[in-house]
Amino acid sequence: MDRSTAPSTGGAAHHWLRGQLHRLGPLVVLGIGVAALVGAAGLSLGALTEPGPGLWPFIVALLLTGTSLVLVVVDDPADYEPWTRGSARIAGGVAGLAVFILAFEAIGFLLPAFLMLLLWLRVFGGESRRWSLGLALAGSVGIYLLFDQLLGVPFPDDVVAGLVGA
Secondary structure (H helix, E strand, O other): OOOOOOOOHHHHHHHHHHHHHHHHHHHHHHHHHHHHHHHHHHOOOOOOOOOOOOOHHHHHHHHHHHHHHHHHHHHOHHHOOOOHHHHHHHHHHHHHHHHHHHHHHOOOHHHHHHHHHHHHHHHOOOOOHHHHHHHHHHHHHHHHHHHHHHOOOOOOHHHHHHOOOO
């Protein structure tokens, strides 16, 4: 028997697993909801007449957890668009935001904001190099000046601003 007519041992399992990928998002949200429930309960729920600081976060986390549990169990896979190259771009954008947050806390605002804006304008927006560089520079410096200098919003110490004496 040649390979083209041989029965596949993992085909059915692979097909079933692929059909369950739509449950991945609700499972992630379920995990976040359970973690939020635990965190909110740790803040003290108090009583209905004297609510503690964790009561409203607990209620919101309970709704989030319940909704995601329903989606895990009864969600219809026909409601979802298939994964495409565009899906990978969205995941890349979310990953870029996560890197921005980590870099923002470590080295300040200016450089991470410039790089994030450059990535989004060039890769996701399809802008030219000249426009991307100019807009990323103007956007990051403008936002920094607006929030840090004019509005007095406290940012972490900025490496680049420290180099230029701002």
